[in-house]
Amino acid sequence: MSLRKLRKRQKSPMLDLTGASDIIFTLLLFYILTQNFLPTLEVNLPALNSENRQQNDTEQVIVLEAEGNFIFNGRSASLAEIKESPHEYFAGLKPELLVTLRVDKKSPAGHMVELMDILAGLGFSSLSFQGVPDVGKP
Numbered sequence: 001m002s003l004r005k006l007r008k009r010q011k012s013p014m015l016d017l018t019g020a021s022d023i024i025f026t027l028l029l030f031y032i033l034t035q036n037f038l039p040t041l042e043v044n045l046p047a048l049n050s051e052n053r054q055q056n057d058t059e060q061v062i063v064l065e066a067e068g069n070f071i072f073n074g075r076s077a078s079l080a081e082i083k084e085s086p087h088e089y090f091a092g093l094k095p096e097l098l099v100t101l102r103v104d105k106k107s108p109a110g111h112m113v114e115l116m117d118i119l120a121g122l123g124f125s126s127l128s129f130q131g132v133p134d135v136g137k138p
């Protein structure tokens with residue numbers, strides 16, 4: 001007898017992918033069918049082109065210009081000047097009332113965040129934001 005006949009024939013391991021192919025096919029079919037029914041939404045955000053604002057006696061507005069300068073009560077100042085003496089610059093603001101930050105879209109975002117930190121340090125907790133309208137655009 002030869003040794004070959006004594007050895008049992010070893011089968012190579014097989015991986016049955018029948019179940020996996022069914023799942024993959026089902027997922028692919030679901031994806032293709034839902035793509036045809038998903039609505040595509042076009043988002044058109046309104047432009048700020050009007051100067052109509054409600055003015056009241058308690059309105060406290062700080063304007064951040066595109067160049068990074070702040071305007072409050074007719075005074076213009078840079079962020080460095082405000083950091084030097086924030087109590088003096090914001091002396092007319094009342095911490096219990098809402099402060100509106102009117103921000104130009106081209107202004108540095110870091111300036112706005114630093115101003116918010118300064119105002120929080122002065123005790124202001126209510127802030128709102130407004131965009132500055134594009135004057136020359138229809």
